[in-house]
Amino acid sequence: MTATSPQLVFIGEAWGEHEELLNTPFVGPSGQELYRMIGQAGLHDKTLPAYSISPLMMRNKWKTFPYPRLNVFNLRPPDNEVLYFYTKNKEEAADIELTALKAKAGLFYLKAEYADHVRQLHEELRKYKPNLIVPLGATACWALGLGSEIRKLRGFVRQTPWGKALPTWHPAAILRHWPSRGTAVLDLIKAAREMQFPEIRVPERYILTEPSVEDLWAWWDAHGKTSPLLALDIETANGQISEISFASDANNAIHIPFFWKDSGRYKQYWPNSATEEEAWKFVKHVCECTTPKLVQNGIQFDCYWLAKVMNIVVRNVKEDTMVKAHCWQPEFEKSLSFLGSVFLDEMSWKGIRKDTMKDDS
């Protein structure tokens, strides 16, 4: 970070009617909504009325806001349709190191004549060297080489050649689908935290795996039974429980595999049925003893499987994050991935399993 470099940069998509008029980004309705949201996230302490104000007034408002706002395209596409800058024909595509943009009707390539806009954006980012880039919407994510599936990208910090980025919804998308606003504000609150430092900071966590039966009991004696709370998560494949993990705190977990898929074939982890039975006895012991209490994500899923498949009656469940999330904000998603994007300083981990096991819990 240079002495004058900003901590944070927002990247939008392209100009709209008002932006074109004033030659300034984010002065139309989307910009006004962005201003309100970043205010709610604590990035400024100015107010903006709930009704729409004039683009000129909005331009003045932004003047006191210290962080730059850029656009991928510094011009207005006809009918505000950003796909105007793209083509389906690969031969007309610009020579630029970015993958195709995934949109409504397939893959789109940047037209050669608009490549300079993207290059200019990259140049500006190189100049600013911000601690954090907040790409707003799919086009901005695409321009940073993150892909264009904003639904999957949002909320998690990712590395780009121009610094770390934390994608979120574009305010124009929020104006069309208002309930996304709550999520975007949560992302901006996270951005306010992440902009304080340039590197990606993720906690170092340890996962013990490939244990022997003796290792399981040793873990139980050293960590499990003394922990106030144990997190439990099961994975299933082919109508069976394929693996179970327990975490004794937020940094230490033990993973007990039963079978897994390698090169298209299922492989048994335990060398014989007797040792597998011993491993299950360990699981049964942890699930059926009264302390420590368990925390799960979806009692109805895990407990049903354990009871039906392994005859393990989980007696000591105290917490369920799915139920808790429902009581916290019933309008939000309750998946672990969504909650992780909101509460954790962690990279996205949900894509890992897809390669190895299709039948996911």
Next chain:
Amino acid sequence: MRIITTNAPPSDPLGKLALYSGMDCLALYEINTALDAELMLAKRNTYEFEMDLQAALLEMSFNGCPVDLARRQMLSEQYNKKRKLFGNYLHQMCEAVGYYDFYKSHARKKYAVALEEDEELLPLSWKGWLDLPLATRKEWKKKDPTATVVFQKALKTFDAPFNADSPAQKIQLFYHFFGHSGNAISIALGLPTYHNRTRGITEHKTRNSNNVFTPSVDKEALDKILQQAEDDPRDAAYWATLFASCCLAITELTKDLGFLKCSLENGYFRSKYGAVLKTGRLNSGKNAQGYGSNAQNITPSLRSILTTPAGWKLATFDYEQIESRCVGAICFLLFGATTYLNATESGDLHSLACSLIWPALPWPENFNLRWLEQHGPFPEEMVLAARKIAEEPFYRKKSRRAISKVLGHGSNYLGKPTHLAKQTHIETQLVERYQQVYFPVFSEIPKWHAWVIEQIQTRGELTTPFGRVRQFFGRPSDDATIREAVAHSPQSMAADYTNTALLSIHKAILAGEIPAKLFLQKHDEIGVRYKEREEAIVIPLIRNHMVQTIKLSSPSGVTRNWHIPVDTQHGWNLGQWAKDNPDGLIKYRGVDKRSRQVIPPSAMETARKLIF
């Protein structure tokens, strides 16, 4: 033992799985702690209640309900037959209006241009294409491979009967064939609209999973087409109505068939329950192992397949007018208003509302609000006499009571006359007249609406009388957000009242006080089964747990006991009693003189019959 650190992810399959599963678990731990900090006291109470409820829900899921497999098979065949019949109607109608020919001839025209051939030489059916000499087909394919593929696809698609399950085909039919010239689908298809209509059907759009507005042909969209229809043949919707009705019927039948074909576990219907709806209502679906389906979707005609094992009987407990009573309680708690609350406790809210809207009818003497306020609920004979008048046919074969029930409910939830008229197929003037009387009489209801709007626009959240807090993320000025907010409190109260009873019954069952098994919760209805000989013990005990009396306190300090009465039915299967269902449910009056007529064979017996 191997140690994986999250900062150095492994690349082998087992290591990746360990990382994924371990990370899920670690994230779970941290998220749980973070959520703890977010749950303020009121939300924590709701959470603790919902956690208590989980055991009861899991128990219901485990208990499940045996299915009469023979009856299920019979109903499946009936529904399949009906579905096929509607499919045939649709196909014949498509033929009659020239739907297939229109698209095939367009495809032929385009292909002729691409090949620079005479259009008449090209076939107009897939069979015609196959009948062509191979050399000709090869020559055309070589000339323009892309156009050939498109043409072949068109012939194949439009030679097959119309598929009512295909959204793409329905979009084409309603928004292109019957469509308006400005529809987006016209551009996507690259074809002009059939008649380039100014009175065609415009697209109804909804957001897809990618958050993009796209033309939709779901139930709501097809209902809109039905509502749009004017009695004028120049209007495309006039013709499209038949198609939309047919598609809707097929969709309903497909949904019912989905329930009839759902996977059973050893002959038992076992679905999952979870309090995941925004109001706290239970939702239901396939359980963790893929058995069962949405128990909330079981239509009355399908209920009879859910039965009991030999020697067992079942009972259902359904709250009477639960949401209306909750509206009454809310108005009392907020403003101390008693008019609507008294009406809900009068014995027949809907007949009483009829007497207010149509006062000129010969209603029984004293069947009015003043008498109600002074003396409490009406005597049963007075209620019966009033109901007889209210149930006389009035408008399009509907009784005043039926109209009042729908309009009263809709008006409570801020339904506008035009919207209610469309939903209920009742004339707008009649709805307006209804509301002109309804709102002044029950003046606390518009007052409550105004209160909810104020809460949403100033605080953005609502807390129900049972303490459930919900923030609304919709635009505070949107009609949809406000309507959702108005409906939230009564619906949430109803859900919590029912779930409290469910929890109480479950605890009593666990304690051995009630010899019964919970197997169903469907909206405001709870289902249990028990041994036949224990009916006299079980039903009164469960009724006691269901009817929970709550002390309401108005802002001025006036208190009042409030409860919701429960309607009990019993039988050997979940369908209503009928001549062809003698074991169905009848109202519980203490003794059941019936004896079981049909004992469904077990799953094994049915399988044996099928095999041998």
